[in-house]
Amino acid sequence: MPQIFPKAMNPIARAVILGLPVIAGSTGVGLAAFYRSGYATGIGEIRPQPVAFSHAHHSGQLGIDCRYCHTTVEYSHFANVPPTKTCMNCHQQIWQGADMLDPVRKSYKEGTAIPWERVHNVPHYAYFNHSIHVAKGVGCVSCHGRMDQMNLTVQTQTLLMEWCLACHREPEKHLRPRTEVTSMTYTPDQKGPDGNRKRFTRDDLPNRGRLVDDKGRVTDNPLLGTERPDTQAEMGALLKEEYRVRNAVVLTNCSMCHR
16 A cells, blocks of 8 residues: 655654644643733723722822722622712812812712723622621722722732632631721731730621620620730631631532522
8 A cells, every 4th residue: 555645744743743732731821821811800900980089099098998988888799889979078178179070070960970980890690799708807908909009990809710719718818807897908916006916896796796695695705805816827717717707618619609
């Protein structure tokens, strides 16, 4: 039987056979890198807004608490965008004639909403509840980054499922006392005004620091008034138990987010 391919094709055939796994592997790595890149996830993307609102100025310089504007974050799944009235609480008195605030004044006068562009978007098939994360002591900075340093709001995390699962597998790495949830500068070893370690208050503890036994007797939580741990490992483990955060098996169940 005559030879179909000349001998000169042998090196080419070997190169193709050996190169296919390399090409396939490189393609997979390239696609994975693209999937996690800022281009695909939106990290660092600045979206044009009708008003150049600066969190760095309002939160960082002026020290306005997140909940002053995002009023529903503690009891709703949705962290609301503040109505124009919230802006005008201050801007009827200060910077009331600034050109950049003209859309705000127009919105307030006409009773129409400012068409803000949403920055943090989770897929429509994933359910995220702000209130439960706040109740369990997850700080705003864990998901939104250092908002107090952002002149223009950008996304700092991928918001991919693998990012959510990493936190749900080890939530203790992100837990803090409830009174520190909106703090952008919190660290477990922070000192109080007196220079000593901060202590647990009633606002830090479930049920305002009260415990009820089987007979209906009410006592104070033993943690009330005690010094907080000064490492995240100790703090996270303690709060995970105190806030009754579920175990990783439950937290990583598909139905937790896909309902």
